[in-house]
Every structure is written in structure tokens, then in C-alpha cells.
Amino acid sequence: MNIASATQSASGASIRISRLEKRFGAVSAVDGVDIDIAAGEFIALLGPSGSGKTTILMSVAGFEFPTSGSIHVDSEDVTYVPSNRRNLGMVFQNYTLFPHMSILDNVAFPLKMRGLRAAERHARAEAALATVRLAGYGHRRPNELSGGQQQRVALARAIVYQPRVLLMDEPLSALDKNLREDMQLEIKRLHAELGITVIFVTHDQSEALTMADRIAVLKDGKIQQIGPARQLYERPTNLFTAGFIGEMNFVGVTVESVGDNVSVTLPWGETWRLPATAAVEPVAAGEAAVLAVRPERLQLGAGSGGQVITVTLSDIVYAGAALLLIGRLPDGTEMRARIPGASQLCALAPGDVASFTVPVEAMLLYRGSRR
């Protein structure tokens, strides 16, 4: 192993995952995934359980070999290179510190495998522990540290040999909420300091949205959408992503005509004209479609610049900064609205009928139907 190059290059490597496919018997765990990751980028793999996130990460790490497709790190084809020669850093969900070694020996382990002498590897392990703010903990045993501390040691161990890629499989899911937020900051800080490329697996969307430069949303082994948080949230490209990221209201509609505007008929007979840009996917006249709008985009009261809906309220939930109103449209479809500032709302009670304005630019139209 080339120690000199490993110690000097602190910046990240680019990764190209091409048409990756992994089958376990009849199960297609990963099904034709393409991801291009720039050097130094922080990318999150987000998806429901069983969507193939771990399998993709395992293929990049070299624990699983893909059925077909390839993985390049800095234009070097590593698809079938064994993990111990990939020089990647990895943090696991359950810390995986070796329980029979001291903290210092754990962190020094990768350096030992690279043939460094004891004095040097211990010095460097101490330095790595300092970067995760655990200087002086080296003599302890893993079971003498808290979960958050153990995960920080695991982080130190993963970066001590200055790999150019850091892989993390739900590294924070075993920690409680406060610790998780601390660790999110810690990881972001390290990412900024080291310029390392990060692939971060999570099924916590707020984690993905706050941490990553780009997020790849996965379902059934396929990429649904890949892009920066804002894009994913503001304009999800398909129904799955629209429903998976954040809260979303859906109303089934029928498309009347498509032109400069799109006309749709709502379940209670009203016809709305939407701008052509509202159609995220191409829709055709006469077909079913789904109208989607975020709860926080609804405005209380009948106003201009949008369509007005009437909602029979069933629940009013005080949620700190905002008020959550839950009710039903005339056809029975559930509708949620998040209204900031509670002052004007004292008058509302469950059973009331309230009017909301749906701004034209907040409406998204998708092909097909819900369920």
C-alpha cells in the first residue's frame, strides 16, 4: 500500500456508479442505478426499508460484488477490487469498534495494517482522536464510552488513514435525538475540513435534507430522483418522491385539455386552469392525474392568485411555530394546512368550514392516480 500518497492527498475522490445491478436470487436489490458523485461531494442515499441503500454502499465498499454494472473511483475501475485494497473509510451503524482493543489501538488499527510503526501510528491516532474531540480517551475500552463517543471514535478510525471517500450506513440511527444532531454537525464539520467525498445512507429524510449536497431517493432498487434538497422538496419529479419527501396533499383529478394551460376537473365537478409548468410529468387529455400541494403553501381565506377550496375541519393541532389544520374536501379527500402565527385562528373549531387559497405556483400535477 502506498502510504505516502494516502497521507498527502486530503481531498476527495470522484465516484461513478454505472448501471449497477445486484440480484439475490429472484430479488433485485439494486436495479440499474447510475450515480455520478463529484470529488468532495456529500451525497445521501435516502429510501424506505429494503430499497437497496445498504446494497449500493456494500458494493462501493467491496463487501458485495454486483451482478452487473461498474464502480469507478477517480476513473479507476474498482468493481471487483477487494475491500482491503480500496482505501475507503467506512462508519457502520453499530460502531463496530473492536471490543478487545483500547480506543487508541482501534484508531491505530488501519495504520497498523498499513505497516506503520507503533510510535507513529499512535501519534497519528491521538491526532485523529483530537479531531473528533476525544483527545485523552485513548486508553479506555470501547464499552467504557457512550454511544455517541463510540461513534466518534469510529469516525476517527475511518479518517485516520486519510481515505478519499467516506461511506456511512445509517451511522446515527442508534443515537438519541440530541446526540444525533451533535453528530450531524460533527460530520458536516469534518466533511468541510477534510474535503472528503461522503456517501451517507439514511432513512431519515430531515437528516438527508440538512446534511447532503445532493440526495438520491431510492425505491425498489431504482433511483427515483437525484438532486439538491431544495429541488427535491420544491419540485419532486414523480409521485413517489412527492409523497416520500415531506408532507404533501394529493387530490385525484381528470385532465380536460392540455395546451398553454392545463385544465383539470376536480372530484366535486369544479374545473381549474393550471399553468403548463404545473405538469411535472406530461399529461394527456382524458387521463387521470394527481394534483399535489404542500400543506404550508395553503393560505387561509379566499384570496386572489390561486384557486379557492372549502375544507370541513376535523382537527386543529397546535404545533409550536405553526398551526396544523386537518380537514376534508367536499369529496372527502383529506387536506392538511400548516398556517404560521396562531393569532387570527382562535375563531376556528373542529366542524367549521374554512376556505383556503391554493396559489397557482404551488400546484404540481402528476400522471396517474394515488393508489
Add this chain to the structure above:
Amino acid sequence: MTEARRSHFWHSDGRRLSGLSTLLLLLPFFAIIAFVFVYPILQLLVISILEPHPTLENYARVVENPVHMRVLMRTLWTATLVTALSVVLGFPVAYYMSRAKGTVAALVAVCVILPLWSSVLVRTAAWSFLFQRNGLINSALMALGLTSQPFKLLYTQSAVVIAMTHVLLPFMILPIYGALRSIPDDYGRAAAVLGATRLRTFLEVILPLSLPGVVSGSLLVFLTALGFFITPALLGSPQEMMISTLVSKQIREVLDWPFAAALVGVLTVFVTLLAIIFSKTLRFDRLMGNAS
């Protein structure tokens, strides 16, 4: 940490049983242990120093007679040899078992466990057929032209060691297998991604973490081997007696209970010392520490 690891009994409604009720539940078990284990051993030790009158004479007879000391040493040596052989033969099997999947895993497990369902007598008798002058082993060696004269295999110490290893092997394999199985797969993966080759992953991570299994298997095999009776009696040579045979002789033929008790006493002291050394040098709690 310690609180979570301590085990308790629980009421069906979820309350924890008080210390007293717990004690009450465990009482029958401890009573049986006390009655069939602690009491007879204490009784033996008492006999060894009080009969025929309060004296250490019986112990002096064990230690001073070179024949008896040789029996004792031979017993310890045989048990050590059997233990070492069991580790060497058992570890690879346990390792393979812990890795294998599906039908292969089931097959290996059956091969390891099935012999436990037949009695030690049957397995020992099977070996005595194999070891006979005109048994399978000698016939095979002669048929292959490796020897012209049949070897003397039966009634030798080698026969005893081989058969005892065979009989005791499952007791080595199962604890090691258990220890290996409890090592999460991610440890091996972590080592690999950190740059360890398969061999180093094994030597630096898997092997140390499986040591508790090796130690408990070794203790199990060693202690059982010390008192093994049927196999040495059937396959061993009368000139190379083991302590169990000697004790049995003293009790049944010479009717010298105090001397037999002293023999058992010496053995007990050895075993106790050994157990203390083991538990002091190998910190189990540390090794097991954090395998969550």
C-alpha cells in the same frame, strides 16, 4: 450497563420479582446442587483428612509414592494433550460451521451433534474394533504396504488419547461455534475496509474475540478428560493407569476410601488452581465487553 446485563425474574404483569421471591424460585436448584455436588465432595475431602484419624497421611501416601504421582501426572498430561488436540481439530470445524449456510451448515451441525446421542461406551467400543490387531486400521496399513507387521494400537495411551479426543470434540466445537457466531459480521467487514487481509482479520479480530469460546471449550474438555473412566479402562494399558481407574481400584478392590478420597482431593486442588489462573489471566468480562 451493569444494570442491563444483570438478569431478573419478572411477574407476568411486568413487575420485577423481589430479591426474596427470586431466591425462593432458585432454591430448589441450589438445593439439588448442594445435595448431589457440594455435599459429596466435602464429604470426600473430610474423609481424606479425618480417617482413619485426623491426619495428612493419606495425602503423604499420594505424594510420596512415585507410582501414584506418575498416575497423576499422566492424567494431567493426557487431559492436556486431548484438550490441545481438540482445539486444533475443533476450531476449524467450528469456524466452518459459523460460516456455512443452508444445507451444508445443517449437515455439519448434525455430524458434530449426532455422536452426542450415542453413549460414550458405544463410541469407545467402536474404536476398540478399529484398533484391534486385525482391525480396520491395521488391515488398511498392511493392504497399502505401509507396514508388514500389525501395530499394537489397542491398550496403548495413544488409543486412549485418540478416542478421548473423538468423544470430547463436540464439547470443544460447540462453545467455539457459539463464540464465533456471536461476532457480528460487521467486525470482519470493518477490519477489511480498514485494510486488513483475510488472514490479519482472522488473527487480529476474529481469533481474539472467539477466545472466550476456546477457553470454555478447553475447560470443559480438560475437566471432563481428567475424570474420564470408560475410555481409559477399555482402551488403555493396565501399566499406564489414569487416575479414575486408580480411584476406582481403591474403592472397589482395595476398599481404601480415605486414600481414594485423598487422590480426589489432590485432583480437586489442581483443578481449582487451574480455574483460578484461567479466570485471572483471561479477563472474560473484558473480552466479551461490547459485542453488541
